[in-house]
Amino acid sequence: MPKFEKHIFICTNQRPQENPRGSCNPNGSGELHQLFKSSLAKRGVKATVRANKAGCLDQCEHGPTVVVYPEAVWYGRVSASDVDDIIEQHIIGSQPVERLRIADSCLNSESCPHKPPR
Amino acid sequence: MPKFEKHIFICTNQRPQENPRGSCNPNGSGELHQLFKSSLAKRGVKATVRANKAGCLDQCEHGPTVVVYPEAVWYGRVSASDVDDIIEQHIIGSQPVERLRIADSCLNSESCPHKPPR
Numbered sequence A, B: 001m002p003k004f005e006k007h008i009f010i011c012t013n014q015r016p017q018e019n020p021r022g023s024c025n026p027n028g029s030g031e032l033h034q035l036f037k038s039s040l041a042k043r044g045v046k047a048t049v050r051a052n053k054a055g056c057l058d059q060c061e062h063g064p065t066v067v068v069y070p071e072a073v074w075y076g077r078v079s080a081s082d083v084d085d086i087i088e089q090h091i092i093g094s095q096p097v098e099r100l101r102i103a104d105s106c107l108n109s110e111s112c113p114h115k116p117p118r
Helices: A031-042 A080-092 B031-042 B080-092
Strands: A006-011 A049-054 A066-069 A073-075 B006-011 B049-054 B066-069 B073-075
Touching: A006 A031, A006 A080, A031 A049, A031 A080, A049 B049, A066 A080, A073 A080, B006 B031, B006 B080, B031 B049, B031 B080, B066 B080, B073 B080
Parallel strands: A006 A049, B006 B049
Antiparallel strands: A006 A066, A066 A073, B006 B066, B066 B073
16 A cells, blocks of 8 residues: 555644634634544544645635545535545545535636635 | 646654654754745746645655655655755656655555664
């Protein structure tokens, strides 16, 4: 098993509450990252799939954000109650969770309608 | 440009000096991440390539470690003087820098000869 079959990056960036771009980890607890880790461990796939802390993934308007590589599937507005769905459907079942995906038209886009005005 | 063409994750994990697994960011400065960022900015590719802070990537024996997705190319023992080579040869030129790659036989391997004895 030379590489991770899937590598999940969970944004744990914390910003002040008043920042207009929001914060993926508002209370600094890293809870989402911990939930991904424990969900993988529970299913016995920790050796082949890694849940990794990441700094700002720069899709803040859609946070909390998560990206899964190598397939580059992006998720937004991920909450604690979504973790098991992502693990079961996507990581184990290879079917991305469509309801959580960030639209391609929003990714890295200056014209994303969710971005706050400058 | 819906997704990053390349997404570079630089381990910024800091451990105490005496930890046998070592530390990818021993003085906590995050210098390597900053160098990747500025090297991308200098070449005008910041919009399509992201240099991202990452928590522990779990290849600590080869640190400082960096992984480039979506191609899942892993680099080890990356120093400040290697950053421009990775950007020029791999990110711009699409040729991974072979001298820095972590061997597949070492990645996620319990039998990696570089791991300290338990």
